[in-house]
Amino acid sequence: MGKSEFELSVDRFLRLIAKDSPKTLFNPWKDVNAQFDMKSAPSIRKSNLRQYLFAHENARAILVGEAAGWAGCRFTGIPFTGENLITGDEKLEWASGRPMKRSSLAEKPYKERSATIVWGEIAGDSRLVLWNAVPWHPYKPGEPLSNRKPRRGEQDAGKTILSAFLQLFPQASAYAIGRVSQETLEQLGHTAGYIRHPSMGGQKKFCEGMRSLRKTLDRSFTT
Numbered sequence: 001m002g003k004s005e006f007e008l009s010v011d012r013f014l015r016l017i018a019k020d021s022p023k024t025l026f027n028p029w030k031d032v033n034a035q036f037d038m039k040s041a042p043s044i045r046k047s048n049l050r051q052y053l054f055a056h057e058n059a060r061a062i063l064v065g066e067a068a069g070w071a072g073c074r075f076t077g078i079p080f081t082g083e084n085l086i087t088g089d090e091k092l093e094w095a096s097g098r099p100m101k102r103s104s105l106a107e108k109p110y111k112e113r114s115a116t117i118v119w120g121e122i123a124g125d126s127r128l129v130l131w132n133a134v135p136w137h138p139y140k141p142g143e144p145l146s147n148r149k150p151r152r153g154e155q156d157a158g159k160t161i162l163s164a165f166l167q168l169f170p171q172a173s174a175y176a177i178g179r180v181s182q183e184t185l186e187q188l189g190h191t192a193g194y195i196r197h198p199s200m201g202g203q204k205k206f207c208e209g210m211r212s213l214r215k216t217l218d219r220s221f222t223t
Helices: 005-017 041-055 113-122 152-157 159-168 179-187 203-222
Strands: 061-067 128-134 173-177 193-195
Touching (some): 005 041, 061 179, 113 203, 128 152, 128 179, 152 159, 152 179, 173 179
Parallel strands (some): 061 128, 173 193
């Protein structure tokens, strides 16, 4: 049996994100750091992302974060998702029964605080799919396992991939998690709803924003 149109679109998207990224950023789906990554890490992360997208094919809302975080997407290939959430006892519902793998050489799976907050609100809701305005990982010079705010040029470089991601889900509306993603979405012509990013003391407002969004989706499903 041949692939569906969505599966073919995902394949094209994975080829796009595996291309070169700006030199100041780490590309989870192409780059390897021998100190931290398995040799097959990019392939593992592409496979993880493919499975995630397949599980959320019918998403109605796209949640766009700022950039890949070192303890999350940088190792799993999935935004706002640590290794602990795709393997082991903390595995998320959508990941069960799917060939999800770790890509790091760390003894224990990496955990990301923002990921814990985000999935604490959205776990089990396949209407919501995650991405980042800057898909790659911005890190401080000489500190590969660190995070920093993406620069203007890095934000601009991510627009093509963000636009391609939005096209994967034409039925979905975009929502910005944080001001960086809101600005980028607006530059692409999308008037996106805004939800406070959960980091830097934003957990309460993020949770309130997510609950409001889910109520909106509930109403749209019943009308």
